[in-house]
Amino acid sequence: MLMxxxxxxxxxxxxxxxxxxxxxxxxxxxxxLLINQSDFIGKEIYNNVTMLSCNExxxxxxxxxxxxxxxxxxxxxxxxxxxxxDNAEEIIRNAFHENPEADIIxxxxxxPDGALFNDGYLKNKQWHNWRSILRCASIEIVFxxxxxxxxxxxxxxxxGLGSKYRVHDEIIFLKDAxxxxxxxLYIPIPIVIHPKESSGSDFNDSLISSKGAAFVRLxxxxxxxxxxxxxxxxxxxxxxxxxxxxxxSKMFTGSIKFIREDMK
Numbered sequence: 001m002l003m004x005x006x007x008x009x010x011x012x013x014x015x016x017x018x019x020x021x022x023x024x025x026x027x028x029x030x031x032x033l034l035i036n037q038s039d040f041i042g043k044e045i046y047n048n049v050t051m052l053s054c055n056e057x058x059x060x061x062x063x064x065x066x067x068x069x070x071x072x073x074x075x076x077x078x079x080x081x082x083x084x085x086d087n088a089e090e091i092i093r094n095a096f097h098e099n100p101e102a103d104i105i106x107x108x109x110x111x112p113d114g115a116l117f118n119d120g121y122l123k124n125k126q127w128h129n130w131r132s133i134l135r136c137a138s139i140e141i142v143f144x145x146x147x148x149x150x151x152x153x154x155x156x157x158x159x160g161l162g163s164k165y166r167v168h169d170e171i172i173f174l175k176d177a178x179x180x181x182x183x184x185l186y187i188p189i190p191i192v193i194h195p196k197e198s199s200g201s202d203f204n205d206s207l208i209s210s211k212g213a214a215f216v217r218l219x220x221x222x223x224x225x226x227x228x229x230x231x232x233x234x235x236x237x238x239x240x241x242x243x244x245x246x247x248x249s250k251m252f253t254g255s256i257k258f259i260r261e262d263m264k
Contacts, residue, residue: 006092010032014039023237030076031048032048038058039053058160059164078089082192084192101183105141115196133174139192153173155173167207168214212251215251230251
């Protein structure tokens with residue numbers, strides 16, 4: 001079935017008005033629901049943008065507020081620093097039309113110079129599994145709103161920037177969707193533009209322990225095994241700041257904290 005409407009669900013912070021964002025750079029005429037985490041509560045409508053301002057903090061809270069207030073049949077997760085390729089709307093619409101069984105589709109990101117954001121992108125279309133979703137970024141995700149609401153799916157507010165554990169709210173969202181039987185498709189076409197980021201440069205105690213917590217949230221106690229896998233795989237990125245035993249220990253600290261305080 002060809003969906004009727006596509007809406008961008010965009011997160012931002014500390015905006016006084018819609019006009020503070022560079023909408024020309026966004027390169028889209030799609031309607032936008034802008035969740036503004038600020039110091040006031042309000043609503044502003046300007047052209048095709050609706051900004052809801054709130055006092056809450058955390059990326060997962062922002063995404064959940066967007067899901068609960070969205071009106072589009074298809075929803076595109078976004079941050080305020082992204083732009084879109086010229087034919088993004090057509091790509092998204094065609095993807096869901098050609099793959100009607102898909103509840104969620106992840107696409108690709110490209111950089112402003114036209115290169116792919118992630119060197120590890122697969123070249124062929126495929127259905128996601130628990131392993132493949134570990135590579136996904138939030139701004140690659142597009143979903144059928146009805147599928148999310150019917151299955152009562154939301155982001156885990158313990159995870160994400162500004163939350164207790166600062167990573168992987170989007171991956172947990174996708175894993176919860178798989179666990180509820182939703183079908184998630186990967187299509188190797190870029191729809192969104194974002195500058196390349198240097199990997200590993202921001203490893204710190206909080207990030208490392210949050211990774212350990214996220215692995216247990218995703219896979220249960222057996223997820224602690226992934227602490228070892230991750231520590232070995234990423235050692236070149238952190239070895240100037242942490243020894244392998246220290247890095248691994250901090251991941252296990254996060255895992256144990258989650259088990260004791262937050263595991264259901």
